[in-house]
Amino acid sequence: MIEKLAEIRKKIDEIDSQILKLIAERNSLAKDVAKIKNELGIPINDPDREKYIYNRIRKLCKEHNVDEDIGIKIFQILIEHNKFLQKKYLQETQHKNKKL
Numbered sequence: 001m002i003e004k005l006a007e008i009r010k011k012i013d014e015i016d017s018q019i020l021k022l023i024a025e026r027n028s029l030a031k032d033v034a035k036i037k038n039e040l041g042i043p044i045n046d047p048d049r050e051k052y053i054y055n056r057i058r059k060l061c062k063e064h065n066v067d068e069d070i071g072i073k074i075f076q077i078l079i080e081h082n083k084f085l086q087k088k089y090l091q092e093t094q095h096k097n098k099k100l
């Protein structure tokens, strides 16, 4: 029984590592998005795109039998963090440009 628990926990640890890698990969795209939006002169915040993402996540939650509220909460955190990273990146680059 205790061995079974250890085995399951090992699987959970592996899944957690994969989730974290994917979060890092998603976060790493923030700079690229910020750069393009800055060049195009469009805002970081895009409510239409967010609406699309949340609808898609709801659909995926249904397909994979994941609680929708949990799925949405996770993606709200990821999107808010992405916006924070985009703002931080733009502030840093603008700060650098002022110094030059």
Ligand SMILES: O=C(O)C(=O)C[C@]1(C(=O)O)C=C[C@@H](O)C=C1
Pocket (backbone or CB within 6 Å): 033, 044, 045, 046, 047, 049, 050, 053, 078, 079, 080, 082, 083
């Ligand atoms: O797709 C974009 O335009 C992004 O900036 C990325 C992202 C996201 O994290 O998915 C972040 C902010 C926007 O409001 C919408 C989506």
